[in-house]
Amino acid sequence: MDIRVINSLTYEDFVNIFGNVVEKCPLISAAIWSHRPFKDLEDVETHITEFIHSLSDSGKEGILRCHPDLAGRDLQTGALTRESQEEQSQAGMTTLDSREILDMYRLNAEYKERFGFPFIICVRLNKKAEILRQLSERLKNDRAAERERAIEEVKKICSLRLHSIVLSDMQTKL
Known part of the structure; x- marks a missing residue:
């Protein structure tokens, strides 16, 4: 396109x-x-x-509250948007072992309690170990800094999604 x-x-x-x-x-x-x-x-x-x-x-x-928890209930129930499903799957969120799932649930809950919105990271640019590390690390931020960090991640996600739409349309025409 x-x-x-x-x-x-x-x-x-x-x-x-x-x-x-x-x-x-x-x-x-x-x-x-x-x-x-x-x-x-x-x-x-x-x-x-x-x-x-x-x-x-x-x-x-x-905007941040519109995002699902990583490896959360929406993933488990199949309620994610197509884009989020693909992104979380590619990052390994669908292959977490039971310990990793418990860690994600606990850290997601702590994060939402602290900041009032879900943890946002561009999962296409990260794998599960780095996502877990970032989630733990970013819990130390203050609310304003974390809001801006999360918005920067939203912009990365947006950029990749825009380019995917255009690229997939071009590949369809080949």
Whole structure:
């Protein structure tokens, strides 16, 4: 999918295709659609990033709360979005042993109790050992620092998802 195709999408198609680049936040794609024509995919990403940064702290935390716990109930029950399912699977969250599952549940609960939102890390760029280490380490942050760190991870996830959409569409046409 090239930028001409992206720019020609109807509002509904744009939101349908890009509505989950930020987990369960189609409002972001809806909000940036009016900025067309985009110069390139990076321009799309820039508008998403600017939208996120324009939000209040509570708005940013709202975005974070849309994310599932890693290796949590949604994974166990099959309730994850397709993107999250693929990402958690690739990172090894579906192959945790019983000890690792208990550690994840405990650390996720501590994290949510401390910060009020789930632990966010770009799992595509990490494996389970590093995810567990980061989860333990980031529990030491203060709320403001952790909110900003989590938003940076959301932006990484968004970037990878945007590029995956475009790449998968290009591969389909080959």
